[in-house]
Amino acid sequence: MADFGEDSDESDGEGSLGNVNRIIMRPPGHSGKAKRGHLCFDASFETGNLGRVDLINEHEYDLFIRPDTCSPKLRFWFNFTVDNVRQDQRVIFNIVNISKSRNLFNTNMTPIVKSTTRPKWQRIPKRNVFYYRSPVHQNNYVLSFTFGFDREDEIFQFALAPPYSYSRLQSFLLSLDSKGRHSKCFLKREIIGSTVQKRKLDLITIGAPENMNEKQRVIIILARVHPGESPSSFVCQGLLEFLVSVNSISSLLRQTVTFKVIPMLNPDGVFLGNYRSSGMGFDLNRVWHIASQWAHPTLRAVLDMIIAIDKSKDFQLDYVVDIHAHSSLTGCFIYGNSYEDVYRYERHTVFPKILATVSDDYVATNTMFNADGNKSGSARRYLCTILSSQVNCYTFEVSLFGYKLNGGEVIIPYTEDSCIL
């Protein structure tokens, strides 16, 4: 518990590196021990993000997202807790400094909430959420939502999307081994590098034991280069669980292909609660062409691995798929490359077409193949320039919010469980 008798000056922190650390919001002029209903905000935990809180009046608070490390223009991911609430206290929270005005809050997305005795994330009802240009906030887009605290002794947590931390990945990977034992698959976990802040860069290899000595066809999966795109991790976890399972399709896949999966390309950024940046402030999906051991050690390690596999006579690299979460579109879809060589281009469009036929939430109209220059440092764009021409490099996008079924207008939110098979 916090010492409610102490003041904190953390609320001056917008633009600083720090998250709020159990800051208690007292009405002006109040001194002495904090009372119930003087809300206590905290984001000083793994994946937490809240930089500053301003008390407008006893019912209303302006909340400031902490900008990405060394990238003040990037502000979208938020994840914080509130406690010391009063029974039936009703509040308005205004998130006032979102940097990306066109996003899924325009498409009826709402923040999610959970509390101590209700640990499953729930969406705040749309009728309580407003996303609009606010004249009292320099005409910036503001996300306002009302909330009623119904239980006094609970800690309430609010977030953009279900968080998926570095620690959660580490404990999942520990459990993967026992899952793989049932299917008798080949399963290997290696640490192929470390981040600037010394976190592990994991590589998981999955295949069939009998294929390991022959020339292997390889598919490389990358995930979570962008920390605020937590659905990327849920999709990756679901994929890993499926690939090691006893399911007959996964068994057939393992007989045919060896999968090499990097489940978290940016562990420092994820840990810090950034939206797009690494711990040094780089958008790692814009610097593949200049990846250095000093500034982007996880990219360098993965790039060296991919190049070695592509060059080796023991492997045939077919696909590299980089999993992201999209902040303004619904469903899942592929971004690919366009090529002047029509045969290469035709080959490249086959995988998205297959995906469209087997996946109910796939959106063909969001799928794009392009060659625009501003993405030249992204994985799919850079890798296709340096790898053999038979390798197809894709970005796989899944919505931060949800999907529409059968072309309908109702959006069904993705949940933690629905990504995990």
Ligand SMILES: [Zn+2]
């Ligand atoms: Zn992304």
